Amino acid sequence: MIRELSKNEVSALHYELVMKDIIAAAEKLPPFPDVAWKLTAMIKQMAPVSELEKIIGLDPALAATILRLSRSAYYGRRFDVRSLKDAILLLGNQRLLQVVISACALRYFEKGGAGPGERELWEHSVATAIISEIISRKFKKGRVLTLYTASLLHDIGKTILNVYAKIYMQSSIRRMRSEGRCIQVERMALGIDHQELGGIIARNWKFPPEIIAAIAHHHDPESGPFWEIASVVYAADKLADEAVKEKGQTRENPLDPDKDMVFKNLGITSKIAEEIKTEFAGHLAGVKKMLE
Ligand SMILES: [Fe+2]
Ligand SMILES: [Fe+2]
Numbered sequence: 001m002i003r004e005l006s007k008n009e010v011s012a013l014h015y016e017l018v019m020k021d022i023i024a025a026a027e028k029l030p031p032f033p034d035v036a037w038k039l040t041a042m043i044k045q046m047a048p049v050s051e052l053e054k055i056i057g058l059d060p061a062l063a064a065t066i067l068r069l070s071r072s073a074y075y076g077r078r079f080d081v082r083s084l085k086d087a088i089l090l091l092g093n094q095r096l097l098q099v100v101i102s103a104c105a106l107r108y109f110e111k112g113g114a115g116p117g118e119r120e121l122w123e124h125s126v127a128t129a130i131i132s133e134i135i136s137r138k139f140k141k142g143r144v145l146t147l148y149t150a151s152l153l154h155d156i157g158k159t160i161l162n163v164y165a166k167i168y169m170q171s172s173i174r175r176m177r178s179e180g181r182c183i184q185v186e187r188m189a190l191g192i193d194h195q196e197l198g199g200i201i202a203r204n205w206k207f208p209p210e211i212i213a214a215i216a217h218h219h220d221p222e223s224g225p226f227w228e229i230a231s232v233v234y235a236a237d238k239l240a241d242e243a244v245k246e247k248g249q250t251r252e253n254p255l256d257p258d259k260d261m262v263f264k265n266l267g268i269t270s271k272i273a274e275e276i277k278t279e280f281a282g283h284l285a286g287v288k289k290m291l292e
Helices: 007-027 035-044 049-057 060-070 084-091 093-110 116-139 144-152 156-168 171-190 194-204 209-216 227-243 261-266 270-291
Strands: none
Touching: 007 156, 007 171, 007 194, 035 049, 035 093, 049 060, 049 084, 060 084, 060 093, 084 093, 093 116, 093 144, 093 156, 116 144, 116 156, 116 227, 116 270, 144 209, 144 227, 156 171, 156 194, 171 194, 194 209, 209 227, 227 261, 227 270
C-alpha cells in the first residue's frame, strides 16, 4: 500500500540524506600529507639536513609554501631564510614542524576558492593555533606541537559544512550561528555540527587520539577524552575571537573568563586572559603580513 509520508518522516529523511552527503564529502578529502610526521621521525633519528630537505622537496608546491611561511615575521623572526636548507637549519625543529603543518593545512582552507569566508576561517585558525602555543608555554600544558595542530585544524569541519550551510541555512539561522550558537544551529539545520565532522576528518587522517578528541570536543571540552588539550583549544578559540574583534565591536555573549568553567579549570583568569591577548597582539602584525 502506498501512503504519503508525514512531515516528520520527510524531515527525518532530509536530515539523513544531507548528513550522508556531508560525511561523504568529508571522506573524499585528500589525506593529510604525512611529511610532518616523517620529518618528526627523521629529526628524532638525527637524519642529515640534506635528507630532510629531500623529503620536503618531494612536493614542490608544499616546499614553496613552507619557504614563504618560514620567511614570515612570526615563524622566521630574526632569521634571514633564503632556502629550504636555511629553514631547516635556522628555525629549529619545533618551528620547522609548525611551519610544515601550517603549509599542509592551508591546502584544505584554500580548496573552497579562498573566498572571504575561507580566508577569515584560516586567519581565525592561525590565531587560535598561536594563542594555544602561548597558553601551552605559559602553563606548561600539553605538547606545543599537539596543541598547535589541534588548534590550527579545530574548525576544519567548517570547510565542508560551510558549503552546505550556504545551501540549507536561512538568513535567521546564519545570524544565530554568528551569535555563538553555531553547534545547535548546525545540528538543527544539517543534522551534524562542525566539531563532530572535524572529528571524522581527523580520524580519517589518522591523527593521534588527543588531536581527534580536541577537534571533536572543542566547544564542549569536558564531554570527551583528553579534556585538558580540548580545553586549551576551547580557550584559544574564544581568545582568538576576542583578540581579532574590531575595536568597539560588541558580542551577544561576551567572554568572561572568571565565569567560564573551562577557563577556571585551566587557571586562566580575566587578568591572565588579558596578558595572553596582549602577547598575541604583539604577533598580530607579523601574522597578518604572513597571511597576505
Ligand atoms: Fe568551532
Ligand atoms: Fe573556532
